[in-house]
Amino acid sequence: MNHGAEKFLDILYPRKCPGCGEILRPQGRLICPDCEHTLRPLTACPDEEEGDAPALCMKCGAPLADEGEYCRMCTMHPHVFEQGRAIFIYNDRWKRSLERYKFYGHREFADFYAAAMVKWGGDALRRWNPDLIVPIPLHRQKERERGFNQARLIAEKTAARTGIPVSCDLLLKTRKTAAQKKLDYVHRRRNLKDAFSCSRRLSGERVLLIDDVYTTGSTMDAAASCLKSAGAGPVFFLTFCIALR
Ligand SMILES: [Zn+2]
Numbered sequence: 183m184n185h186g187a188e189k190f191l192d193i194l195y196p197r198k199c200p201g202c203g204e205i206l207r208p209q210g211r212l213i214c215p216d217c218e219h220t221l222r223p224l225t226a227c228p229d230e231e232e233g234d235a236p237a238l239c240m241k242c243g244a245p246l247a248d249e250g251e252y253c254r255m256c257t258m259h260p261h262v263f264e265q266g267r268a269i270f271i272y273n274d275r276w277k278r279s280l281e282r283y284k285f286y287g288h289r290e291f292a293d294f295y296a297a298a299m300v301k302w303g304g305d306a307l308r309r310w311n312p313d314l315i316v317p318i319p320l321h322r323q324k325e326r327e328r329g330f331n332q333a334r335l336i337a338e339k340t341a342a343r344t345g346i347p348v349s350c351d352l353l354l355k356t357r358k359t360a361a362q363k364k365l366d367y368v369h370r371r372r373n374l375k376d377a378f379s380c381s382r383r384l385s386g387e388r389v390l391l392i393d394d395v396y397t398t399g400s401t402m403d404a405a406a407s408c409l410k411s412a413g414a415g416p417v418f419f420l421t422f423c424i425a426l427r
């Protein structure tokens with residue numbers, strides 16, 4: 183969309199703040215100043231001297247309750263992916279925000295999500311140095327129903343901000359699966375087995391998976407396992423939120 187058309191649409195449908203849902207003022211911001219002040223990213227920027235940022239699980243990036251390198255989930259269940267980071271805890275604010283984004287047409291929120299992931303995930307991104315960004319796919323039918331794939335839009339905007347190429351037709355969700363929410367850990371794994379497929383062979387590329395929320399890691403593992411069978415090198419993930427278990 184060209185700039186003029188975008189401006190015109192902003193007047194018709196003013197952009198909302200992804201934090202509080204109010205109309206964004208002043209224009210041109212991705213989040214309102216009030217919400218910005220209350221942001222508590224898990225991965226604080228080195229130039230921001232957060233100080234109170236928690237220690238994170240070396241594997242999945244969950245805040246650690248006690249000493250040690252890995253969270254309880256990652257200690258109990260080894261993962262297929264190498265490492266991942268999420269920027270915020272999946273609390274009521276972000277739950278509401280992501281619902282507005284996914285189901286009520288507020289696709290403009292993806293700009294903020296991607297900006298936050300690049301800003302506060304920057305250290306990890308430099309360390310991982312991915313060759314390719316891949317969004318967690320939706321099954322075709324689900325994408326049609328929803329109108330878009332929320333992970334894909336965030337992945338495309340992350341790619342635009344970092345210059346890392348994005349591939350949206352590499353990983354496909356080929357089998358419809360029951361909603362993960364209602365399932366326990368073992369059933370989540372079973373539910374996702376062979377649910378993904380790869381459309382082409384890879385040759386050792388370092389892959390960064392993108393999704394909106396990380397929960398148990400079973401989706402990331404199923405995706406990583408599919409990518410690795412197709413020849414991918416190390417697989418990492420970056421998500422906007424992580425749900426505490
Ligand atoms: Zn706000």
Ligand SMILES: [Zn+2]
Pocket residue numbers: 239240241242243244252253254255256257
């Ligand atoms: Zn962990």
